[in-house]
Amino acid sequence: MNDILNAIQNEMENGYLGDDIDDVAKAEAAEYGELIEKDVDINDLLQSNIVCSNSGSNIKSIINSLEDGYYVIPPFQRRFVWNKSKIAYLALSIIQSVPIPPIYVYTNEDRKQVVLDGQQRMIAIFLYFNDLEYVKSDNHIDFKTVSELNTELRRLEAEERKMVEEQSPKKEIGNVRRDIAIMKEKLLVECGMKRCSYCIDEDKDISFSLFAEKNREYLLQKRLDITLVESRDMKCIPHKTFSNIFKLLNSGGKPLGPQEVRNGVFWDTTLYENIYEINESHKTWRKIYGGISVFSKDMEILLKMVALCFYSCKNEDGYYEVDIQRFSWANIMDSYSEMASERKGEITKEVLLLKKYLDAIEIDTSVKCQRAVFEAMFVAYSKACLPDDVKISYEWLCSKRFEKVSSNKSSVEDRINMAVVWLKEICCV
Numbered sequence: 240m241n242d243i244l245n246a247i248q249n250e251m252e253n254g255y256l257g258d259d260i261d262d263v264a265k266a267e268a269a270e271y272g273e274l275i276e277k278d279v280d281i282n283d284l285l286q287s288n289i290v291c292s293n294s295g296s297n298i299k300s301i302i303n304s305l306e307d308g309y310y311v312i313p314p315f316q317r318r319f320v321w322n323k324s325k326i327a328y329l330a331l332s333i334i335q336s337v338p339i340p341p342i343y344v345y346t347n348e349d350r351k352q353v354v355l356d357g358q359q360r361m362i363a364i365f366l367y368f369n370d371l372e373y374v375k376s377d378n379h380i381d382f383k384t385v386s387e388l389n390t391e392l393r394r395l396e397a398e399e400r401k402m403v404e405e406q407s408p409k410k411e412i413g414n415v416r417r418d419i420a421i422m423k424e425k426l427l428v429e430c431g432m433k434r435c436s437y438c439i440d441e442d443k444d445i446s447f448s449l450f451a452e453k454n455r456e457y458l459l460q461k462r463l464d465i466t467l468v469e470s471r472d473m474k475c476i477p478h479k480t481f482s483n484i485f486k487l488l489n490s491g492g493k494p495l496g497p498q499e500v501r502n503g504v505f506w507d508t509t510l511y512e513n514i515y516e517i518n519e520s521h522k523t524w525r526k527i528y529g530g531i532s533v534f535s536k537d538m539e540i541l542l543k544m545v546a547l548c549f550y551s552c553k554n555e556d557g558y559y560e561v562d563i564q565r566f567s568w569a570n571i572m573d574s575y576s577e578m579a580s581e582r583k584g585e586i587t588k589e590v591l592l593l594k595k596y597l598d599a600i601e602i603d604t605s606v607k608c609q610r611a612v613f614e615a616m617f618v619a620y621s622k623a624c625l626p627d628d629v630k631i632s633y634e635w636l637c638s639k640r641f642e643k644v645s646s647n648k649s650s651v652e653d654r655i656n657m658a659v660v661w662l663k664e665i666c667c668v
Contacts, residue, residue, distance in 0.1 A: 290469045293341070298333070298364060299459040304352075305365055305382040310344070311353045312361065312380070313506035318533065319362050319373055319380075326363040327437040330445060333364075333461055341464035347507065355468060355503070367437055368459065370448050375431020385430045392422045392434075497569060498539035501576055510579035513590040514541050523597045527608065527633075540610070543568060545593050546575035548618045551655055559622070559655045566648040592621045599631050606637040611644045611654055619658035635665060 296304075304310045321329075332339050342357030354361060365382060366373055369389050373380070399415045426432050436446045447455060505511045517524060518538050519531070528537045550563045550571055563571060579586055596617050613636055620631070640661075641654060 292467045292469070294465050294467065295462040296465050297460045297462050298368065301361065301463065302365055302368060302386075302459075305361070306386045308383070309351055310361065311347070311351050312358045313353060313503060318531075319359060320533075321359050321363050323372060323435060323437060326367050327439055327445060329360060329363050330367045330437060330447070331439055333463075334445065334458065336461070339463065341466045343466045343468055345468045352465075352467075353507075364463075368447050370434055370436070370446055371432045372435035373431060374427070374433055381430065385426070385432055388422060388426045388430065389432070392419065392426065395419045395422060496534050496536075496539075497572075498535040498542070501542070501572065502535055502538065505576045505579060508576070508579040508586075509583045510542075510545075510576065510586045510590065513587060514538060514545070514593075517541060517590070517594055517597070521594065521597055523600055523602060526602055527600075527613075539572070540614070541593060542572050542576070544614050544617045545589050546571045547614065547651070547655075548592070548621045549575055549589060551618050551622070558652075559618070559659065560652055561648055561655075566651075568646060593617065595627065596620050596631075598627075599625075599629060600633050600636070601630050602633045606634070608633065608636040609638075609641060609644075611641050612636055612638070612658070615651075615654040615658035616662065618655045619662040622659070623662060631665070 301310070329339065331337075339360065340357070342361055343355040344352040345355055347353050362373070362380065365371075365380075369386070371385070371389060395415055395418050399412065399419060402412050402415060423434065426434075436444050438444050438446075447458070450458065502511065515538065518541055524537075524541070528540070531537065547561065550561050551559050552562050554560050561571070563574065599620070616631070616636060640657070644650070
């Protein structure tokens with residue numbers, strides 16, 4: 240919980256996006272909820288193509304499958320936030336055979352099992368049975384590499400214990416201890432992992448390594464429920480069906496925001512892979528937004544900008560309109576995301592325009608920019624097809640040019656067309 244609170248605080252205190260962001264977010268959230276209500280016919284709820292089959296797998300197999308890449312945890316799911324205490328109590332439930340919720344998966348095109356719900360439990364199990372703590376928590380766990388490094392660390396530690404028992408020369412023991420320190424550092428730097436103990440009530444150590452070998456093997460054979468979600472039409476789960484499953488499965492815990500749902504649905508598309516890369520590593524964007532968003536609001540802003548640009552086109556009067564059958568931010572982002580798998584080449588070009596726009600911004604101030612200006616200017620910049628050497632003053636973007644920001648279609652179109660005029664002025668085009 241503290242991790243989440245700290246992350247939220249970081250989002251509030253850092254970054255340059257302006258103070259209109261809360262009002263816009265509230266309007267979009269209300270709009271998204273209204274859209275869902277309109278889309279749902281109560282009689283349609285009786286119709287379902289979803290089929291679930293339950294099976295079990297022992298913990299050893301689950302860990303091995305994570306290491307082999309058979310179980311896939313989508314990189315866009317909510318980041319790992321469990322603390323050591325929560326992991327310890329999950330482990331205690333397993334040890335005492337207390338039932339825990341199943342892990343929900345579906346089969347992707349590569350015949351791998353993608354985790355729909357249960358990633359926190361699955362990662363926690365991996366950590367506990369390896370005596371590891373995840374201190375980096377950026378959701379990029381390379382389970383195979385972690386396991387290989389940890390196995391080598393355990394081998395070195397066993398070698399050290401044996402040498403101490405046999406009273407080997409101090410120099411030889413020192414060399415092994417040096418190798419142990421190097422391996423621990425590598426595990427931390429490369430994988431964000433470090434060795435730890437798992438305790439109940441702070442003083443009852445139940446770490447896996449403390450159990451006798453036969454008991455460790457007994458625990459590894461404990462079985463967990465795995466529920467496979469499929470579609471009756473024998474095809475890959477349609478995105479909309481998958482989206483509904485994802486929302487329903489996650490409705491019992493911390494509610495997922497609209498973008499978190501999209502991340503879970505479209506995580507393996509070229510669109511999301513490219514936007515994710517920009518969101519994680521583009522220095523200008525990270526300065527503008529601030530720290531990585533726990534709830535994927537940063538991803539949502541980038542997706543919205545690219546989607547809005549796609550649906551914006553000139554009419555006969557030379558005025559830019561948003562050409563979509565039913566206008567709403569949710570519909571724009573959902574529709575654009577759904578087309579992503581069919582438009583890989585075009586998607587890449589469109590996302591490159593986003594990168595070009597961010598590259599063109601020169602940040603020379605700590606003032607926060609108005610989000611609506613930032614988004615509208617991207618559409619204007621992309622439509623103008625400017626050369627790479629054209630730069631945009633971030634200070635100019637920070638001027639609050641819209642007194643009131645609304646999310647209706649006409650307001651959005653007005654902002655785009657005003658941005659087109661402003662761009663001509665500041666770039667002399």
